[in-house]
Amino acid sequence: MEKVMEINGIINGIVWGPWMLALLVGTGVYLTVILGVPQLRYFFLMFKEVFGNLGSKKEGEGTISSFAALSTALASTVGTGNIAGVATALHLGGPGALFWMLVSAVFGMTTKMAEVTLAVRFREKDEAGNWRGGTMYILDKAANAKWLAWLFALFGFLASFGIGCAVQANSTAEGFNLGFGIPNLYTGIIVAVLTALVIIGGLKRISDVTTYLVPFMAIFYVVGAIMVVVTHSDQIGVAFSNSVSFAFSDPMAMPGAIAG
Incomplete structure (x- = not known):
């Protein structure tokens, strides 16, 4: 295990460095320029498309609504991303990491918009009539690189255990263990069963569940953040x-932002 951790540390040192932040932010800057700053031009349109038709019964071509898609995306980021991720960035990179996280977030909005647009453009329907899309389809259909699509899918599958499942399940188990003395094993079993009941139903059930849960998660997070700021x-x-000052003086600021 120590050898595996050592190899993993070497790979992380090569892959996750300042050049990666430059690549991520640079891509966002490039797309922001050529697309005419869409994160500002379409800011209000974004809210209109997501929240403007919540009560509408009109059906589109998608399997789920815009709000359901937003809720599904937020379900995997509220907690792991904006709480655990920021805490990790602060721990490793200090206050300067926050500056670079904000910079990358602003330009990352354009990158995400381009990614989602391409995903919708190159999505396909399966035998059951459900839409299937994502980076794999973009690499296969747009870039004509099926081998790269398979490679991305494989790495995404492997990463989902550590980035998503393991982190969130461990955080939940630790919270219940520290707060209520519940053994981690029991919490893990309950989380596994509840998760299975949701994901077995496919995208539709996932979106239905997150549509109800995410608003409460978001409200709880925003209220908690406001309380911290006020106090x-x-x-x-x-x-x-x-x-701002540590962003340019602390050499760990950028690596910390990347880790977060």
């Missing part, structure tokens, strides 16, 4: 100042 309002100026 520490005297530190807001210092936080912004340190974030």
Whole structure:
């Protein structure tokens, strides 16, 4: 196991470095320029498309609604991304990591828009009439690189255990163990059963569940964040100042942002 961890550390050192942040942000900057700053031009249109037709019964070509798609996407990021991810970035990169996370987030909006647009453009229907799409289909249909599509799917499958399942299940188990003394094994079994009941139903059931859960998750997160800011309002100026200053003086700021 130590050898595996050593090899993993070497690979991480090569893959996740300043050049990766430059590549990610650089791609976002390039797309932002050639697409005319869409994260600002389409800002209000985005809200209209997602929330404007919540009460409408009109059916589109998609398997799920825009709001359901948003909820499904947020379900995997609220917690692992904006809580655990930010905490990891701060721990490894200090306050300067927040600056680079904000920069990458602004330009990353355009990258995500391009990714989703391509996913919709090259999606296909399966035998049951359900839509199937994603990076694999883009690589296969647009780039004509089926081998790369298979490779991406394989790595995505393997990464899902560590990035998604393991992190969230472990966080849940640790929380119940520390708060209520419930053994991790029992929590793991319950989480596995509940997860199976949802994912066995396919995308439609996943979207149905997240449509009800995510709004409460988001409200809880936003209210909690506001409470933290209000109770520490005297530190807001210092936080912004340190974030900017350490972003350019702390060599661990960029790696920390990447890790987060």
